[in-house]
Amino acid sequence: MIHPNVQTAASASSDAENPSPSRLRGGTTGWARHIGKHARTIHTESLQALLAAVDAKDPYTRSHSLRVAAYADAVAKRMDRSVEDRRTLQAAALLHDVGKIGVPDQILTKPGRLTSDEFDVMRRHPQIALDILAPMKFLAQHRPLILHHHERYDGTGYPDGLVGEHIPLGARILSVVDAIDTMLSPRSYKSAFTLDDVRAELIAGSGKQFDPRVVGVALDWLDETPPLLRHIATRAQSRSATGSGRGQLAKDRG
Numbered sequence: 014m015i016h017p018n019v020q021t022a023a024s025a026s027s028d029a030e031n032p033s034p035s036r037l038r039g040g041t042t043g044w045a046r047h048i049g050k051h052a053r054t055i056h057t058e059s060l061q062a063l064l065a066a067v068d069a070k071d072p073y074t075r076s077h078s079l080r081v082a083a084y085a086d087a088v089a090k091r092m093d094r095s096v097e098d099r100r101t102l103q104a105a106a107l108l109h110d111v112g113k114i115g116v117p118d119q120i121l122t123k124p125g126r127l128t129s130d131e132f133d134v135m136r137r138h139p140q141i142a143l144d145i146l147a148p149m150k151f152l153a154q155h156r157p158l159i160l161h162h163h164e165r166y167d168g169t170g171y172p173d174g175l176v177g178e179h180i181p182l183g184a185r186i187l188s189v190v191d192a193i194d195t196m197l198s199p200r201s202y203k204s205a206f207t208l209d210d211v212r213a214e215l216i217a218g219s220g221k222q223f224d225p226r227v228v229g230v231a232l233d234w235l236d237e238t239p240p241l242l243r244h245i246a247t248r249a250q251s252r253s254a255t256g257s258g259r260g261q262l263a264k265d266r267g
């Protein structure tokens with residue numbers, strides 16, 4: 014999803030060893046372009062390995078990042094964000110919870126409410142993500158979105174308590190769509206919400222947890238109920254079994 018037009022690593026290395034005549038005719042420019050494509054392949058595969066590590070930590074969050082990336086792009090497109098901004102946002106969405114690799118399993122998958130000490134550990138995951146991703150210099154623009162995806166519009170979020178427009182717009186979008194997917198999904202500590210429940214929670218959190226402008230766009234998108242979303246909501250409802258209620262909402266644990 015990050016680079017849908019990128020070739021596989023196998024074909025990239027094979028091309029590197031056996032340059033085609035057309036590539037040779039491309040001269041320096043052709044090789045530079047090829048090396049760039051090969052580097053992107055390595056980037057993509059590194060990121061996919063990280064995502065697999067996150068998925069392995071918690072079966073409840075499997076594919077969560079993929080859905081958050083898709084939802085974020087849908088909302089960003091409705092907000093007329095540039096193609097470059099949307100690409101950055103999609104990749105940041107894929108990586109937003111990479112820091113959960115550093116959160117102990119017993120906290121990550123704990124049924125029921127987290128203690129305040131456990132929640133303190135959970136709150137470290139955005140900074141852990143930045144630490145993990147630090148060597149990847151090509152993620153410079155993504156870092157602020159990942160770090161601030163749990164900030165709240167009213168300034169009571171974490172890690173920095175940023176307020177309103179001081180929170181990067183991409184992070185404000187991530188916050189809303191992350192909550193949407195978490196609410197729609199069954200987790201170890203809660204059952205899945207219906208689409209109507211999700212709408213109600215977004216409205217309740219508008220101007221408090223969420224940017225009202227992003228909520229408005231997301232509600233319009235939800236009102237259209239894209240087929241994929243309808244399928245996810247229906248399937249999640251049928252899988253919901255734990256039903257331990259809303260306690261610590263998705264938006265807090267996501």
Ligand SMILES: [Fe+2]
Pocket residue numbers: 109110138162163266267
């Ligand atoms: Fe998160």
